[in-house]
Amino acid sequence: MLPLEECTLDRVEKAKFAFFGNVDGVRKEMDALAENVNPEWFMWQGDQGLLPAAVVKNQIRTFGEKIIPRFK
Amino acid sequence: MKFLFFFLPTIPATLEERRKLRPIANRTEYFQKMIDEVVEMARLAEEVGFDAVAFPEHHLHGEGLEMGSLPLLTQHVIHNTRHIKVGPIGYVLPGWNPMRLAVEIGWLDQLTKGRTLIGFARGYQTRWLNNMAQKIHVSATVSDKSEVDRTNREAFEEVYHILKAAWGDEPFRYKGKHYEFPYPFETGTPWAPHEWTREFGAPGELDEKGNIRAINLIPKPYQKPHPPLFQAFSISEETVRWTARERITPSILISEPKRVRELAEIYRKESAEHGRRLNLGESIGVLRSLYIGENREQAMRMAEDGAIGVGLQILLSLRILGGLAVSRGRREISGPDAAIGGMHAGPR
Numbered sequence: 001m002l003p004l005e006e007c008t009l010d011r012v013e014k015a016k017f018a019f020f021g022n023v024d025g026v027r028k029e030m031d032a033l034a035e036n037v038n039p040e041w042f043m044w045q046g047d048q049g050l051l052p053a054a055v056v057k058n059q060i061r062t063f064g065e066k067i068i069p070r071f072k
Numbered sequence: 073m074k075f076l077f078f079f080l081p082t083i084p085a086t087l088e089e090r091r092k093l094r095p096i097a098n099r100t101e102y103f104q105k106m107i108d109e110v111v112e113m114a115r116l117a118e119e120v121g122f123d124a125v126a127f128p129e130h131h132l133h134g135e136g137l138e139m140g141s142l143p144l145l146t147q148h149v150i151h152n153t154r155h156i157k158v159g160p161i162g163y164v165l166p167g168w169n170p171m172r173l174a175v176e177i178g179w180l181d182q183l184t185k186g187r188t189l190i191g192f193a194r195g196y197q198t199r200w201l202n203n204m205a206q207k208i209h210v211s212a213t214v215s216d217k218s219e220v221d222r223t224n225r226e227a228f229e230e231v232y233h234i235l236k237a238a239w240g241d242e243p244f245r246y247k248g249k250h251y252e253f254p255y256p257f258e259t260g261t262p263w264a265p266h267e268w269t270r271e272f273g274a275p276g277e278l279d280e281k282g283n284i285r286a287i288n289l290i291p292k293p294y295q296k297p298h299p300p301l302f303q304a305f306s307i308s309e310e311t312v313r314w315t316a317r318e319r320i321t322p323s324i325l326i327s328e329p330k331r332v333r334e335l336a337e338i339y340r341k342e343s344a345e346h347g348r349r350l351n352l353g354e355s356i357g358v359l360r361s362l363y364i365g366e367n368r369e370q371a372m373r374m375a376e377d378g379a380i381g382v383g384l385q386i387l388l389s390l391r392i393l394g395g396l397a398v399s400r401g402r403r404e405i406s407g408p409d410a411a412i413g414g415m416h417a418g419p420r
Contacts, residue, residue, distance in 0.1 A: 007384050009375050017327035018361040018380055020371040026364050033358065034073065036329050037336040041074050041357035043126070043161075043323055047378045048113050049082025049106060049136070055374065057116055060077065062364050064120020071073040072121065 023066045030067060042071070076124040077117040078161060078359065080379060081110050081145065083136030095134030106139060111152045124157040124189060125149060128304065129164050131200040137382070143180045143188075150184045161323060162191025162304040166227040167204040170234035170251060171287065177299070178239070178291040186294040191302040192320070194228045208250045215308070226250075232318075239298045243274045243286030253287045260285045305359060309338060316342035323357040332358065 019029040127141035141160040195201040198212040213224040230248040237244035260283030274288035306322035315322040365371035
């Protein structure tokens, strides 16, 4: 069992489970994933209910408009 | 690449509201707000180019996190969107009577004209699964190779095989440790109007005495032979090989790039050995969390308050991170125990 203090978002990011950044930064991580295995399905573990709906919607719209087209 | 938005239907509220209104999920006005938001998110995802929306199956969360997902929620979202696929990733199979689930999915796929997808999971949350699966004596598992884990896997595979058999065109018979169809298996199920069935029912459904000797599940899925299949959330090589053999798309939770590549190669090789030639990455899903901000710091702040931040804390309390998740100390993250997930991350 990991000590609580080791279970951080930094670790999640370092392990490449999560991508945190601006559009360019996230796109770069997506490029690396596509280059590595090019998965048929990218499954985004998203939000709803904890963050305000407007924030979540903005995330979905940004991803859809600025990142998805590159991989379609 | 196809895109799937996976989220945990959650009562929209701050932590302070959850504390003050506990258990917030008992409150209809909040529950309704959640249903509305789930539909709003699904509609937006569809509008901006996602191919699918999915939820995990969890129950009894009075705290208002991880609600659903039942076929009913899937149906509701499908009927409020236009073309995306919707479904759970996944149904926690040990918690379902397999015949009941096959019927529910058949109806769902027919009602929605083929817009559902199906995920499978083994279940890691004791609060609801131990109660729902009590009659077959199955408990939630953390994939630790224990007796509990072994029994859970046994029930999972039994339900899975029954589903596959039930969706076929021919009536099926099955005798396992937990279930048998027909029931009783040896003598068949008494059926008074057997002459009617003999004339109009499925060939092979009856024995010579007029007992039901095989089950002809109705309805069959709209999609043939069945809706697309996904496995939630794959971390072991054993699981990846199994999904390849069964033509299931694994949702890979492992995150270290070298290991992800290895698993993708294993999937492709195992598929080829079983008659399916695939390109690297074909038929594979990769689950990741992401937050987009003006910069990394802003994205991190959102993550702290969002599903991944709260999820990490809850995962810790569920005591499953040790098996799933982050490497310790300076050890590099690799191998089958090196993935990081959100709170839904039931390992297989």
